[in-house]
Amino acid sequence: MQQQTRPAWQVAALATGVFVALLWAIEVVDVAASHRLDGWGIRPRDGEGLLGILAAPLLHGGWGHLSANTVPALVLGFLTLATGLVRGLVATAIIWLLGGFAVWLVAGGGSVHIGASGLIFGWIAYLAVQGFVDRKPWEIVLGLGVLVVYGGVLWGVLPGTPGVSWQGHLFGALAGVVAAFAVREQRA
Secondary structure, three states, rough: OOOOOOOOHHHHOOOOHHHHHHHHHHHHHHHHOOOOOHHHHHHHOOHHHHHHHHHHHHHOOOHHHHHHHHHHHHHHHHHHHHOOHHHHHHHHHHHHHHHHHHHHHOOOOOOOOOOOOOHHHHHHHHHHHHHHOOHHHHHHHHHHHHHHHHHHHHHHHHHHHHOOOHHHHHHHHHHHHHHHHHHHOOOO
């Protein structure tokens, strides 16, 4: 008996859905713990704050913060994985770790940075650049579509709104560009 494998888009949808469900489950635990998990975010230049690089995208400053990140995480996470599951996972890891480390290195001391928006900005930049790096017309069209829908949020890489980690947005986006080059398809 031959085992049926799921189409890549279904795996991408399932993985993205599980990730977003995990974000909601963690927020339930965080609320039950009186938001004590939020302190596990990135604390710049603090040795223990390095662990926050791993935790920060999973933590949110309340239901409003999580709600604002949910639809973009579903859409952009899915598109990132649907353009190549392994490439998308590696790109996500690069955005997560490189973007987080840059926040840890550069952001103001005494702050704590949390939220999936660094990933979201990274996915926007990754999808926008990936097609040009790979020279694939359909990926270029996809990237342009992402920019039409989500490009306006890229202003969030600039300082402005108190309490919003523009550093997370900026370094997430820059890490997304790095990821597009790091996982590019090799041409003969």
